[in-house]
Amino acid sequence: MTMMLDKQAKEDLIDRGYSRRQLGRIAAILGAGAAAQSMLVAPALAQQQAGRGIKGAVRIGANECWTGPFPSGVAAMAEAAQFGNWYDPDNYRGDLIKTVAAVEGLPETHIMPWPGSGGPLVSIVAAYCSPTKGLVTADPTFESAWRTAAYMKAPIAKAPQAVGKGHDVKAMLAADPNAGLYYICSPNNPTGTVTPLADIKWLLDNKPADSMLLVDEAYLHFSDATSAATLIGARKDIIVMRTFSKLFGMAGVRLGLTFADPSVQERIMLFGPAAGGLAITAMHCGNAVYTEAALIKARRAEMIANREETIAWLTKKGIEVHPGSQANMFMVDWKRPAKEMQAALLATPEKVQIGRSWPIWPTVGRVTVGSASDMAAFRSAVAKVMNV
Ligand SMILES: Cc1ncc(COP(=O)(O)O)c(C=O)c1O
Known part of the structure; x- marks a missing residue:
């Protein structure tokens, strides 16, 4: 099944150099095309x-x-399961956002829940990369961003990472000083190494203002690193991404988060999957475990x-x-x-x-x-x- 891109998304892609012929192909990876998405994401x-x-x-x-999830999460899922006939009867979505905002010290407007983080990762690459605006990552790192950029025919620059170290942010900027998206995975998959917050801040302060920085913190809770969420403030050029698939033991439950300015969240959604909402079981579980x-x-x-x-x-x-x-x-x-x-x-x-x-x-x-x-x-x- 393929998603129809909305008019604004189509115009945006055409402005970024895509031909009308290419739009269908791009729609295929952003929509509910499960086969295409899992090829890129997972x-x-x-x-x-x-x-x-x-x-x-x-x-x-x-x-x-x-x-699996902590006992409070399993109990919350069981509770939510009873109300599975309703879309979201007690505003579990609102409760989850409130809880996350309180834990992270972010405004509620900056928090967006997703069914996992792999989907928004694909959407973020689609939103910020194009044939003229490349992707920069470390190497090795989680390949989903590479795959999506390749599908989008965007240039990909990889800065090799030294054994035992985090990303070399200076090499990342040098690899493409004018990229559309800089992707930092910290702790990094597959090395588990952390890129120090000071290095992430350096990249944020030195990259071009019109490029986006994505910090994928899928494994943050396994480390004692400080989240890059602390760098967001009033900025509109950084996204921090989380998932409940790792320490929270919810890979099969499907829940993820993006933290960013509301205008950035809107842009991710423009290239996001067709509306389908989240399972109330996932949202209620996520809400219960986040404060544990x-x-x-x-x-x-x-x-x-x-x-x-x-x-x-x-x-x-x-x-x-x-x-x-x-x-x-x-x-x-x-x-x-x-x-x-x-x-x-x-x-x-x-x-x-x-x-x-x-x-x-x-x-x-x-x-x-x-x-x-x-x-x-x-x-x-x-x-x-x-x-x-
Ligand atoms: C670094 C990183 N980001 C994102 C994901 C996507 O995970 P999920 O879609 O389950 O949130 C993974 C999964 O392995 C990952 O390793």
Whole structure:
């Protein structure tokens, strides 16, 4: 199914150099065209789909959480489920926005909920990139922005990221000083490394005023980094994006957020999916879990303990792990094509599904941090495959 672009969106695209012939193709990725969207948005989803049917696999391949929403979130979903006959009887949307505004110290007008963050990510690239206005990212990073920019026939500049470090923001600006969109992922997928807030601020202050900065904070709650939401103030050239798919354990529930000036939110929506609204279960759950500061801290601590235990074990076995991850993933240099290791670990009795590799580092694969028992199974499978 393809969305019709509205008149304003069509005119905007034509002003940015697209031909009328290209409009249908662009509409296809912005609408409810599920196949097109998942091609752009969700390598994780695609990987999950590829793993379907592997009963009992240890899922540490797609950066999901090893456990579900906090109990208050599950209870909220059950409560909302009873009112599933109504669109939004008690204004759960308003409650969610109020809660997020209070936690983040942002005006309610600056908060927009979405069914996940992958959709708005595609829309943001469509809103700010074009054949003459490129995308700049680090490399490696979450590829969805690359895929969308390539689909939009926008130039893509990638600034390689040093092992163990956050994005090189000066190299990002130098890579295309006149880009339409600068994309920072912090903590970064797949390296887990954080780009310091001072560097993000530097890019914000030094990029051209008419370009947009997107800070994707999908993994923020796993780190103790300060959110770039603190940089928004009265600015209209920064978007901060969140998802409930990671620490909050709601990947299958689908909820995400963008924080930005209302005029920016409107522009994202102009290139957003057809109106469909959000599930009241997702909004009510998100509202309940957002204030669970103690449980967030405890889940982060559990992840860190599991991550560090496995990194220490790998290191002791002489297997190289990239340093610096502050999120629920780490990069292992297998010293052979990482794809081979992915297949080999899946073929063990433990059936461990690890993550993929990125072209810039073909021998390095991403491993998601799972539960203590997931990580024990991973270590046992690695011991067999590597003979260590
Ligand atoms: C950095 C980053 N951004 C966005 C997403 C999209 O996630 P979702 O659509 O579940 O919010 C992901 C998923 O893996 C991600 O890693």
